[in-house]
Amino acid sequence: MGPTPTITIHVPGPLRRYCAGAAQLSISAHTVRIVLEDLQRSQSVLYCNICDETGKVRPHLNVFVNSDNVRDLDGVDTTLKPGDVVTILPAVSGG
């Protein structure tokens, strides 16, 4: 495994108040799972909005690496490379 890539997390508007207003966070991580573990330690309130108590990403949220939903990749085990952008977005819901 090479050097740990530094990636950018894009934080959606409704969650920015849980990370001091930041629209982006920079984290070094090999996988999405490690991104989430890092958030659990460094941004615990933000993390609770993204993952439930069992550690699963909340069911109505989608996590993208660049333009790909991690559900279509390897889920939270999706690997990351330097410069990747991880975007967390609410799923489309209507009604």
Next chain:
Amino acid sequence: MADRVILTIGTKKGVFVADSAKPRRSFALRGPFGPGVPVYSTLIDTRGTPRLYASSCNPFFGMKVLRSTDLGKSFAETKAGPAFPKEDGRALANIWALEAGSGKKDLWCGVEPASLFMSHDAGDSWDLVPGISNHEHARKWQPGNGGLCMHTIIRDGNRVHLGISTGGHYLSEDGGETFRASNKGVGAGFAPDPYPEFGQCVHKIARHDDAPGRLYMQNHGGWADWTGPGGPRPDIGVLRSDDYGHSWRSIAKGLPSDFGFPIVVHPHDGDTIYVMPLEPATRSCPGGAPAVWRSENAGESWSRLARGLPKKQSYFTVLRDAMDIDRLKTPALYFGTTTGQLWIGREGGEQWDCLFDSLPPIHNVKVAVV
């Protein structure tokens, strides 16, 4: 400040607060707070400086508790909402009940999946109450139409009564350390055994401080015509206990339906109770004509209160926590509908007026005089 009548209105799109001077001629509306997020439970905690609480159940970002210390002019999230320990394996799906505890900042919280949490710091941190949350029955309870919810928490000295849908009535007599199912006489219509030990779909339980031992229950009725195993179960929907919830008996005779959700006790008379009978299939009042029904003799007989309510073509539902009564000398009832109307029943429900007619679907209505 003169006494104000405060209403918290939990809706599909946030919590509203309405207030009025004591004559209750008109109410001013504020909100929505926590806009766009469903609110299933609210609490007006009148101990000391009043605090208003509302659950805020965000389908995207999880469960929060909102708190107001300025009578509902503004709300802010508490530092944390209730959450299961990671090793528990359950994840919070909704918050159904908020009640004041014994200490000044103590709160109890009933959640989905059915479990109980307690806070000692006005909702900033929460601990799971294991006596019921890890009860040997807990993994056998089944969700009702609204989910597997703990929706009723009643404290009576060292007794704690819980209502769970579908789990039934659970009673603690040691301050909440241990609980046992206490459903003798509480029927179920969706199981071959009409009177199981637990698993009933209790909709709401109420009590009155001046009627020791007395409890009232709106249970899931509507099973009079059941022809399957175990036979019909008429009148299992509205019940009364006179022994602190150890046993229950029907008081549904005289009602047009034993199905309904809320049950409310008059603040100054423990024998006077109110229900809203619904047709079980549509969850709306019989004949499309809404009415609250009142008993003034603890359920022995009932009378219909509908003056001012629509006489036909109304098919709303009033949910389990969407009816309350204030504590003024001549109290007023309030109910909110799934079609977004908030009604006031003046003179104890004798005369009904619509206060607001275009709110979002209403889940919860609480009232207090502060």
